[in-house]
Amino acid sequence: MSGPPPPRRSVVLSETVNGITPVLLLFSIFLTLRGHNAPGGGFAGGLVMGSAVILRYLASGPKGVRSLRIDPIALIGAGLALALTVGLTSLAVDGSFLESAIWKFDVPVVGTLKIVSSSLFDIGVHILVVGVVMSVIVAFAEADDEMGGRR
Amino acid sequence: MPAVTFGWLVSQSRAVLDGDTPTVDIDWVPQIALSISLRLDGFGLLMGLLVSGIGVLVLLYSAAYFGRRDDLGRLAGLLVGFAGAMLGIVWADGLLTLFVFWELTSVTSYLLIGFDDTNPTARAAATRAFLVTGAGGLAMLGGFIILTIVGDATTISELVADPPTGTLTDVALVLVLLGAFTKSAQFPFHFWLPGAMAAATPVSAYLHSATMVKAGLVVVARFAPAFAAHGPWRELVVAAGLTSLMVGGVRAMRQQDAKLALAHGTVSQLGFLMVLLGLGTPAATYAGVAMLLAHALFKASLFLSVGVVDHEAGTRDMRRLRGLLRALPWVAASLIVAAASMAAIPPMFGFVAKEKAIDGLLDTDVGAIGTVALVGIVLGSVLTVAYTIRITVGLLGNDAPGVARLPDTDDPATVAHQAPVDPAAVHRPSFGLLAAPALLALLSLVFGLGAGLVGDWLAEAATSLDPGTASKHLVLWPGINEALVISTGIVAAGVALWWFTRAATRTIDAFGSYATTVYDRIYDGLLEGARRTTVATQSGSLPLYLAIVLMTVAASMFAALLTGAADSISNPRFSNSPVEFVTVVVTGLLAVAVVFARTRFAAAVLLGGSGYALAIVYLIQGGPDLAITQFLVETLTIVVFLLVLARLPAEFSPAPAWAPKLVRIAIATAVGVTVAIFALSASESRTRPSVGEDYVALSEPEAGGRNVVNVILVDFRGFDTLGEITVLAVAGAGVVNLVRAARRQQRRKHIEDGTSAADVPDTDSGRQVGVWR
Numbered sequence: 001m002s003g004p005p006p007p008r009r010s011v012v013l014s015e016t017v018n019g020i021t022p023v024l025l026l027f028s029i030f031l032t033l034r035g036h037n038a039p040g041g042g043f044a045g046g047l048v049m050g051s052a053v054i055l056r057y058l059a060s061g062p063k064g065v066r067s068l069r070i071d072p073i074a075l076i077g078a079g080l081a082l083a084l085t086v087g088l089t090s091l092a093v094d095g096s097f098l099e100s101a102i103w104k105f106d107v108p109v110v111g112t113l114k115i116v117s118s119s120l121f122d123i124g125v126h127i128l129v130v131g132v133v134m135s136v137i138v139a140f141a142e143a144d145d146e147m148g149g150r151r
Numbered sequence: 152m153p154a155v156t157f158g159w160l161v162s163q164s165r166a167v168l169d170g171d172t173p174t175v176d177i178d179w180v181p182q183i184a185l186s187i188s189l190r191l192d193g194f195g196l197l198m199g200l201l202v203s204g205i206g207v208l209v210l211l212y213s214a215a216y217f218g219r220r221d222d223l224g225r226l227a228g229l230l231v232g233f234a235g236a237m238l239g240i241v242w243a244d245g246l247l248t249l250f251v252f253w254e255l256t257s258v259t260s261y262l263l264i265g266f267d268d269t270n271p272t273a274r275a276a277a278t279r280a281f282l283v284t285g286a287g288g289l290a291m292l293g294g295f296i297i298l299t300i301v302g303d304a305t306t307i308s309e310l311v312a313d314p315p316t317g318t319l320t321d322v323a324l325v326l327v328l329l330g331a332f333t334k335s336a337q338f339p340f341h342f343w344l345p346g347a348m349a350a351a352t353p354v355s356a357y358l359h360s361a362t363m364v365k366a367g368l369v370v371v372a373r374f375a376p377a378f379a380a381h382g383p384w385r386e387l388v389v390a391a392g393l394t395s396l397m398v399g400g401v402r403a404m405r406q407q408d409a410k411l412a413l414a415h416g417t418v419s420q421l422g423f424l425m426v427l428l429g430l431g432t433p434a435a436t437y438a439g440v441a442m443l444l445a446h447a448l449f450k451a452s453l454f455l456s457v458g459v460v461d462h463e464a465g466t467r468d469m470r471r472l473r474g475l476l477r478a479l480p481w482v483a484a485s486l487i488v489a490a491a492s493m494a495a496i497p498p499m500f501g502f503v504a505k506e507k508a509i510d511g512l513l514d515t516d517v518g519a520i521g522t523v524a525l526v527g528i529v530l531g532s533v534l535t536v537a538y539t540i541r542i543t544v545g546l547l548g549n550d551a552p553g554v555a556r557l558p559d560t561d562d563p564a565t566v567a568h569q570a571p572v573d574p575a576a577v578h579r580p581s582f583g584l585l586a587a588p589a590l591l592a593l594l595s596l597v598f599g600l601g602a603g604l605v606g607d608w609l610a611e612a613a614t615s616l617d618p619g620t621a622s623k624h625l626v627l628w629p630g631i632n633e634a635l636v637i638s639t640g641i642v643a644a645g646v647a648l649w650w651f652t653r654a655a656t657r658t659i660d661a662f663g664s665y666a667t668t669v670y671d672r673i674y675d676g677l678l679e680g681a682r683r684t685t686v687a688t689q690s691g692s693l694p695l696y697l698a699i700v701l702m703t704v705a706a707s708m709f710a711a712l713l714t715g716a717a718d719s720i721s722n723p724r725f726s727n728s729p730v731e732f733v734t735v736v737v738t739g740l741l742a743v744a745v746v747f748a749r750t751r752f753a754a755a756v757l758l759g760g761s762g763y764a765l766a767i768v769y770l771i772q773g774g775p776d777l778a779i780t781q782f783l784v785e786t787l788t789i790v791v792f793l794l795v796l797a798r799l800p801a802e803f804s805p806a807p808a809w810a811p812k813l814v815r816i817a818i819a820t821a822v823g824v825t826v827a828i829f830a831l832s833a834s835e836s837r838t839r840p841s842v843g844e845d846y847v848a849l850s851e852p853e854a855g856g857r858n859v860v861n862v863i864l865v866d867f868r869g870f871d872t873l874g875e876i877t878v879l880a881v882a883g884a885g886v887v888n889l890v891r892a893a894r895r896q897q898r899r900k901h902i903e904d905g906t907s908a909a910d911v912p913d914t915d916s917g918r919q920v921g922v923w924r
Contacts, residue, residue, distance in 0.1 A: 035861045039775035047783035132883035
């Protein structure tokens with residue numbers, strides 16, 4: 001961790017990252033969704049997912065991030081758009097910005113499923129935060145390319 | 152969309168004419184009493200019908216005018232967006248609602264004028280229009296805020312029902328008028344409007360003749376009945392209106408470009424309307440409303456007709472056009488009808504309206520100023536008649552073109568460009584192009600013939616501005632009276648003026664606008680000033696910035712403490728538990744250690760350790776959400792820190808010369824101590840019960856969440872969160888774009904240096920880079 005991503009990658013690191021990434025992704029989604037009732041939330045969830053991207057960058061360098069084929073700006077825009085849509089929809093429906101709507105479903109076996117519209121807002125925050133973290137990583141990856149085209 | 156709006160308005164018209172006023176109130180940000188309040192009254196209905204009706208016609212016309220173009224969708228989107236904002240203005244009752252829509256029209260207008268974004272003239276004109284109307288809008292906002300406070304009312308209807316008085320009100324009214332004058336292109340802010348003719352014809356016809364420039368008039372019309380007698384209102388309105396009437400009229404006589412001539416004519420006509428609607432007497436207001444309708448119909452029609460001429464003959468230069476009467480008979484017909492309405496020839500609606508205006512002014516008893524207004528309007532109308540004939544004859548007539556007098560040039564391209572248009576080579580316009588101007592011209596005629604009926608509708612519309620207009624009506628032929636004698640005189644004088652100046656105006660060159668020069672000076676001066684300020688304040692030294700920011704924070708907190716909060720610190724609790732005590736000490740020690748670290752790497756790690764320890768403090772204090780976030784942010788910060796440090800020298804760079812060690816220690820201590828004392832006193836000086844309990848109580852029933860912190864973020868204070876994530880989004884986008892810009896620059900340098908393609912970073916990494924492009 002002390003230097004730039006070295007030209008020769010550590011196999012241990014990249015294998016560990018491969019193993020841990022799915023767990024991180026799941027955990028980040030879990031964090032976001034549970035946020036309404038327990039510690040967590042879109043911001044924390046987004047940061048966890050963002051750290052998965054960072055790990056990938058550390059393990060396999062700019063190539064690792066680039067191969068994701070995701071434009072951070074698109075993520076940021078999508079997240080902001082989702083949050084804004086939720087807000088405006090509730091403005092139109094309830095007459096107040098971000099007034100939560102609550103839907104309850106009875107799902108067999110699992111029990112009662114409660115969906116709150118503001119969870120969608122949180123998901124928007126989540127996506128946006130991932131985008132912002134990614135934009136920073138992209139900055140590093142681009143800088144790597146400048147410095148001798150390491151990949 | 153505008154068609155649906157038009158239909159809906161027609162369906163509502165019965166109810167509105169019966170005196171019903173549908174209103175909508177949407178709480179937007181209730182904390183600052185900001186709400187979107189709209190109302191549909193008679194005047195709003197009339198304006199709404201105009202905006203949506205002409206909108207439909209302009210959109211249909213645009214489709215024919217532009218043919219197949221890739222960016223037609225963008226144009227249509229902007230036009231519809233503009234129409235929506237304009238409807239907002241005419242229906243707004245809340246002052247702030249009005250302001251929001253007002254600015255929205257400025258923005259859409261900016262985008263529409265500068266639609267051809269490869270053309271520097273269009274861009275400059277767009278910026279000019281935006282800055283002028285934007286500055287006016289800000290003045291108006293200031294006026295609205297004063298009125299809200301003085302009048303203790305947030306809507307126009309409340310204000311008008313119970314108008315405040317006093318010096319502050321006068322100041323506010325002047326500010327509101329400034330806004331209205333800029334938007335409606337009144338002297339001395341008129342210069343942006345001719346520039347705005349850089350926009351495509353449908354846009355000019357819609358925004359800059361029929362609708363947007365009416366926004367200022369709408370505001371004036373809504374305020375005038377209640378405020379006209381106050382302070383400087385009437386004087387200002389009449390002065391600005393009459394000056395615009397004359398200046399616009401004279402300039403319209405000098406233009407060779409038919410569209411520009413019409414634009415100056417619009418400035419002139421808007422001045423006329425400004426006087427009528429601003430006087431605030433029932434008779435003048437009623438005439439103003441009638442004239443507003445007449446103007447929207449004939450001016451939009453004229454613009455669209457000139458657009459057809461431009462489209463089919465390839466020029467709008469009146470010196471080059473002739474023989475169009477035969478070549479474009481339908482265009483000629485609608486042009487003549489609309490022009491007749493503009494010149495107030497019976498039986499056009501323009502005649503009926505102007506008759507009413509003169510009648511209304513004769514009828515109005517507001518002292519000397521009424522006489523001044525009447526004389527001014529008569530003189531202005533003479534000019535109107537003259538330039539109307541000039542434009543019509545210039546476009547359609549057969550007399551010898553003034554080409555010979557054009558500046559001599561040897562450049563064959565220029566000569567070809569200036570050659571007269573051959574009538575036989577003029578294309579035949581499609582039905583789509585003809586329909587809109589013809590229909591509008593036809594309405595000018597039909598409304599004139601049906602003046603009695605239209606007059607009754609207009610009386611309903613005007614009643615919502617001023618109840619005194621209820622008894623007013625329009626007639627096509629009032630019999631021989633004072634007003635008719637005056638109108639006849641006006642037409643005769645106008646024809647004479649045109650006849651005697653026609654040779655001169657055929658060759659004259661339009662002179663530049665002095666006001667534009669003044670504007671350009673101010674604009675350049677502002678840019679230069681901004682550049683100097685930036686150079687003076689932005690030294691680029693990060694330590695200096697940091698020192699300034701920190702000292703400001705410390706100073707403001709210190710000031711707050713001095714003003715009385717400090718004595719409220721009473722026996723603060725030292726520690727809640729041993730664990731907390733230890734953690735806090737560790738946090739502090741790590742922070743101190745950062746200062747003594749010799750390498751950047753060590754400092755970053757120690758700082759991170761301090762942050763983690765702080766997260767534990769949060770956890771102990773019962774804030775798991777905060778702890779999680781702190782922990783995650785700290786982790787990411789360290790990683791990013793290290794990634795950056797990898798690219799920097801390991802050792803710290805020497806401290807800047809202006810800050811020796813003692814100064815740095817002093818700043819750090821001052822900030823630390825002030826913040827600590829402030830935090831202690833702030834937690835003790837609570838004067839109201841905590842909102843926390845309410846939030847906890849409401850969280851589950853209201854928002855369906857048991858995690859109060861999260862519910863606050865996404866529900867109770869969701870608006871704040873939205874603002875925060877927007878900042879985050881801007882920051883993220885900024886990072887990406889900075890990197891890309893730097894990259895582009897590098898590549899350009901590579902190309903300029905003649906470096907081989909292989910050295911250019913992204914060419915060898917192939918299409919994958921494209922993902923970030």
